[in-house]
Amino acid sequence: MNPEMKPPVTDMPAEEFRRHGHRLVDWIADYLQHSERYPVVAQVKPGDIRKALPRQAPEQPEDLTVALDDFERVILPGVTHWNHPRFLAYFAITGSGPGILGDLLGGALNVNAMVWKTGPAATELEEVVVGWLRQMLGLPEEFFGIIMDTASVSTLCALHAARERLGLSVREKGMGAGPRICVYCSDQAHSSVEKACITLGIGQEGVRAIAHDAEYRMDPTALEAAIQDDVRNGLRPCAVVATLGTTSSGSVDPVKEIAEIAARHALWLHVDAAYAGPAAILPEKRALFSGWERADSVVLNPHKWLFTPFDFSAFYTRDPQTLRAAFSLVPPVYLTTKEGDQVHNYMEYGIQLGRRFRALKLWFVLRYFGQEGVRQALRYHIELAQQFAALVDADPDWERMAPVHFSLVCFRARPRGVPEDRLDDLNAALLEDINASGQAFLSQTKLRGNLTIRLAIGHLRTSSQDLTAVWELLREGAARIVAR
Numbered sequence: 072m073n074p075e076m077k078p079p080v081t082d083m084p085a086e087e088f089r090r091h092g093h094r095l096v097d098w099i100a101d102y103l104q105h106s107e108r109y110p111v112v113a114q115v116k117p118g119d120i121r122k123a124l125p126r127q128a129p130e131q132p133e134d135l136t137v138a139l140d141d142f143e144r145v146i147l148p149g150v151t152h153w154n155h156p157r158f159l160a161y162f163a164i165t166g167s168g169p170g171i172l173g174d175l176l177g178g179a180l181n182v183n184a185m186v187w188k189t190g191p192a193a194t195e196l197e198e199v200v201v202g203w204l205r206q207m208l209g210l211p212e213e214f215f216g217i218i219m220d221t222a223s224v225s226t227l228c229a230l231h232a233a234r235e236r237l238g239l240s241v242r243e244k245g246m247g248a249g250p251r252i253c254v255y256c257s258d259q260a261h262s263s264v265e266k267a268c269i270t271l272g273i274g275q276e277g278v279r280a281i282a283h284d285a286e287y288r289m290d291p292t293a294l295e296a297a298i299q300d301d302v303r304n305g306l307r308p309c310a311v312v313a314t315l316g317t318t319s320s321g322s323v324d325p326v327k328e329i330a331e332i333a334a335r336h337a338l339w340l341h342v343d344a345a346y347a348g349p350a351a352i353l354p355e356k357r358a359l360f361s362g363w364e365r366a367d368s369v370v371l372n373p374h375k376w377l378f379t380p381f382d383f384s385a386f387y388t389r390d391p392q393t394l395r396a397a398f399s400l401v402p403p404v405y406l407t408t409k410e411g412d413q414v415h416n417y418m419e420y421g422i423q424l425g426r427r428f429r430a431l432k433l434w435f436v437l438r439y440f441g442q443e444g445v446r447q448a449l450r451y452h453i454e455l456a457q458q459f460a461a462l463v464d465a466d467p468d469w470e471r472m473a474p475v476h477f478s479l480v481c482f483r484a485r486p487r488g489v490p491e492d493r494l495d496d497l498n499a500a501l502l503e504d505i506n507a508s509g510q511a512f513l514s515q516t517k518l519r520g521n522l523t524i525r526l527a528i529g530h531l532r533t534s535s536q537d538l539t540a541v542w543e544l545l546r547e548g549a550a551r552i553v554a555r
């Protein structure tokens with residue numbers, strides 16, 4: 072080695088890091104405090120941001136100050152603000168100060184927790200944090216937990232494990248061998264179930280969309296009938312997915328009855344509680360989840376309604392042996408470890424080899440707010456939703472479209488004198504106007520064939536004043552459209 076050789080490039084010196092870091096943290100603190108200053112929905116057209124940026128990376132180094140300026144000038148106008156207190160569309164992905172700081176620290180450590188050895192603390196903090204959360208949710212102790220990126224991937228892993236448990240050797244032989252497999256979910260289930268079946272080679276034709284009842288819950292009688300039908304036709308029922316808190320209306324499948332049916336037919340029961348799962352932390356909401364403790368697997372997203380910045384999906388299974396059998400390979404030599412069964416090597420329980428140190432952010436969130444703070448925040452959101460629903464119910468020109476179990480309200484304008492066949496256009500125009508105004512962001516669904524407005528509460532900064540203002544916007548907007 073030539074002792075004269077110096078690295079031509081070094082990382083940012085500590086002093087400079089400190090300077091930019093402080094500026095950035097100050098910016099973030101102001102942004103979080105005043106996220107309502109920005110239009111909720113980015114007021115840009117497709118291509119606007121791309122056009123404002125150079126086609127090539129800079130040849131020579133630039134001062135990061137310039138990049139930070141460009142961030143404010145070019146990037147920020149193209150941001151739709153999920154942190155805005157009137158972001159009420161989809162399911163608000165809710166971050167929080169402690170969660171952001173946890174994420175920052177995770178980035179700094181840059182640990183890859185593929186096996187215990189490569190991240191002992193990351194692995195064990197993950198065990199501890201998913202264990203804390205499991206206790207808060209009231210799930211039994213035998214549930215093994217792992218952090219995934221999204222509910223979509225958690226459900227994919229669940230269905231892969233479900234198929235592995237059938238013992239059809241699909242893992243070894245591929246899809247060619249064996250009978251056709253079926254997966255059951257309600258016709259209100261999230262598209263990630265269908266996507267998982269497409270990915271796994273079960274195919275769209277292997278997905279049975281079971282009818283729902285008047286409250287958008289899976290009809291267990293129809294489920295039983297569909298399973299019997301498939302068995303008669305020589306198909307192989309594999310898994311049923313119950314949704315607790317559907318994306319469209321927040322409905323709750325009767326998981327107790329579904330668990331009975333799943334047990335009778337030896338099906339894997341996967342519970343998708345991606346959005347509503349955190350509500351199980353509240354004793355007064357636990358009854359809605361009754362039966363989920365019998366599931367083979369459960370997914371919920373702290374990045375949806377537990378103040379943890381995206382991404383963080385908590386996946387639990389009572390059958391980690393099967394999950395591991397589904398994914399584990401004899402590790403290549405360079406990943407062989409000597410700790411054996413004393414430790415979890417999380418790479419064996421999912422698709423990814425490399426895994427981020429995600430546990431830090433939920434750890435900070437739970438410590439900062441405490442279980443009591445979390446309960447209060449969830450209760451407040453549910454109370455806000457109930458009050459908003461009461462406004463809708465009290466007004467003869469509006470109609471509520473689904474029961475409010477959690478923090479999602481589904482409703483539509485139905486002004487007296489407007490014919491039924493004009494209502495979809497009216498509500499679509501209303502949504503368009505409000506979202507274009509930058510003052511609030513709401514999304515839509517179809518319920519009983521009718522265009523329905525969804526208002527989902529999940530942000531720590533959303534207040535009753537925000538919802539009063541949104542209610543006024545809606546009423547004024549509807550009146551204006553009726554007048555034209």
Ligand SMILES: *Cc1c(COP(=O)(O)O)cnc(C)c1O
Nearest residue numbers: 221222223261263317318345346
């Ligand atoms: C949002 C949602 C999903 C998908 O969540 P990702 O983490 O984005 O994959 C799945 N199921 C339900 C019920 C959801 O609401």
